[in-house]
Amino acid sequence: MDSVLHFEIRPTAEQEKQLFHTFDLCRKLYNYALDQRIRSYKETGKGLTYRDQQNMLPAFKEANPEYKAVQSQVLQDVLRRLDRAFVNFFEKRAGYPRFKDKLRFRSITIPQSDVRRNFGKEGYIYIPKIGHIKLNAHQAFDPSKVKIINVKFQNGKWYTNLTVETDSKPPVSDIQLAVGIDMGLFQIAVTSDGEQYENPRWITKSEKRLKKLQRRLSQKHKGSQNRQKAKHQLQKLHDHISNQRKDYLHKISHRLVQKYVLICIEDLQVKGMMKNHRLAKSIANASWNRLANYLEYKSRRFGKTLVKVNPKNTSQKCSNCRQIVKKNLSERIHQCPYCHVVLDRDLNAAINILQAGLNMIA
Ligand SMILES: [Zn+2]
Structure with missing residues (x-):
């Protein structure tokens, strides 16, 4: 490094x-x-x-x-x-x-x-x-x-x-077996070796339908039979999406736990305190928490190690030279003015999370 x-x-x-x-x-x-x-x-x-x-x-x-x-x-x-x-x-x-x-x-x-x-x-x-x-x-x-x-x-x-x-490079074998995972708004997860897990399109599609049904429900008269029916439909779709999501998160977590020995993620409890709560984030938040939970219990089940790192500066720090490069949420690229490295924002964060995790267990 x-x-x-x-x-x-x-x-x-x-x-x-x-x-x-x-x-x-x-x-x-x-x-x-x-x-x-x-x-x-x-x-x-x-x-x-x-x-x-x-x-x-x-x-x-x-x-x-x-x-x-x-x-x-x-x-x-x-x-x-x-x-x-x-x-x-x-x-x-x-x-x-x-x-x-x-x-x-x-x-x-x-x-x-x-x-x-x-x-x-x-x-x-x-x-x-x-x-x-x-x-x-x-x-x-x-x-x-x-x-x-x-x-x-x-x-x-x-x-x-x-x-x-500086000669504090962790041994190569450790890097290959260890991964940092950044959970974000645009992608559910990005790993430190560049794998991206997107929000699948069928979920986004179902969510659009959910919004439409919600609108329809609000137009129905209270206590009417039509409203009852719409409510029932809404609940069904809600459960369906929730199941799709869980299923997908199970797949991601299973893959990650099979692939790596050491898995580093951000401590969401600390992160939660730092984030302001906007409605748009609530769905993402729920997914992150669920993914973190799945990773945790699967790691335990398969004898892998899960490390939760302090999320401070994971997205602002340059993963190459460690300088702080301030950027707001809309900036998707980490472009370091100090060492000129250019990386996807989430990938940069994932590498920082891995590094923090490796430091913690060192
Ligand atoms: Zn840099």
């Missing part, structure tokens, strides 16, 4: 100008490469890969000599960002990649660092082609463990994010 250190840097006026110029060149390259991909697909029916585009870089630099002012690795990272945007799109974690304006391109990344060069001068960080920039390192770190340097401009200030290797 890597962690990211977040420091303020103080470029000189001249360096600042160069950094902004670099952002602008990188942004233009990003947009150019995106255009290339769109065009290639339109004209040949085939998309371009990261490799294809990387191979075009030398010719691009030849035609646009101003790009000699930017380190090659920084340009390669721009193409990699675009590639990630496409991967996220194809894997349905994000929308189609968009062209970026100046406000949306405010960082550069230097993928590999040459320790002696980057941190050879005390109190400074060396950024190729820009020079030594004053670094306000309020926290000690081992320069030899720095893997990625990211420079960004945010709220009128300059920062560097250093991705530092």
Whole structure:
């Protein structure tokens, strides 16, 4: 697991100008490469890969000599960002990649660092082609463990994010046998290895019918025979949906308990206290509680371990670098400004839940 250190840097006026110029060149390259991909697909029916585009870089630099002012690795990272945007799109974690304006391109990344060069001068960080920039390192770190340097401009200030290797990785075998499960509004459950359990369509359909019947009931006269009949119908449908739901939750919980040895979920009692109670959530809430119950008793029955973790920050924390990335419920994608990881919101939460569970039993 890597962690990211977040420091303020103080470029000189001249360096600042160069950094902004670099952002602008990188942004233009990003947009150019995106255009290339769109065009290639339109004209040949085939998309371009990261490799294809990387191979075009030398010719691009030849035609646009101003790009000699930017380190090659920084340009390669721009193409990699675009590639990630496409991967996220194809894997349905994000929308189609968009062209970026100046406000949306405010960082550069230097993928590999040459320790002696980057941190050879005390109190400074060396950024190729820009020079030594004053670094306000309020926290000690081992320069030899720095893997990625990211420079960004945010709220009128300059920062560097250093991705530092930390060697607290749990053994691989444990990861495969352990799972974190996020229970959400859009999907009943998302696992830390990316499996999604959706609300089945037949349930949504039945629920629509339920609403219709409820409306019909409210229109009938009190005490009338028709009302009695409608009430009976409603109750029947209600039971039917409830059974469908239980059946589905049994299937999910059975599968999960068969597949894993350690199952980590959020402690819903703690979560419940933090959530405000809106009517729309009540159905989801009931399902979560039921799924949690099923997982609990099935785990016990099959000799598996169920861990309930504190739900605090499971959706806000970046599962890659552990920084807090605030987002409201409508934001479905976790896009980390610190380490640039882009993940489905629920998947990010599920990984955090797994990590919290592994920490608890460690
Ligand atoms: Zn991150």
